[in-house]
Amino acid sequence: MRALGEKLGVDPTAVYRHFADKDELMREVGDRALAPATRDFTTTDDPRADARRMCIGLRGALLKNQVGLTITSRGPTRQRNELRITEILLDAFLRAGIEPRRSALGYHALIEYSVGSAALDAPLSRSAQVRRDTYKRWKDDYRSLPADEFPAIHAFVDDLYPSSDEVFEVGLDALLSQLMRPQ
Known part of the structure; x- marks a missing residue:
């Protein structure tokens, strides 16, 4: 934290006033990378389309911010944007009538597919x-x-080797067709 303060040209205590430790700082940096995915996102009456748009937005945001991708690949930031993404996806499963356990598994599958695709x-x-x-x-x-x-x-x-966007969307549609189908 001291080195960061020096690099930013501020007293290191200023960094400590905003972040308890390096982990909290890194989670904030990672969460800011997610902001483009949540900015202006509004749900519709189509939960599957909402989940699809969110996953495409999440992958796109991470492709544009590879530092954020590296950080968020390590685990959830548990900050505002990550929580909003989680809420949007779980809500989509809820509105689609998917039972809770399957919804949770589906949510994790979509996150791992989206983040993993961005990493690849x-x-x-x-x-x-x-x-x-x-x-x-x-x-x-x-x-x-x-x-x-x-x-x-x-x-x-x-x-x-078609476009990676096309490959991602074909896989995403296949996942969604199974994950959001009531049993």
């Missing part, structure tokens, strides 16, 4: 050109494999 996609999210070049190299590597040994790869090579 973050390294290539900065530059569209770098991403295109990387995907092209990967496809070229697959194309160079012997077709008799890897026939399925050859059959699908042109369709491998």
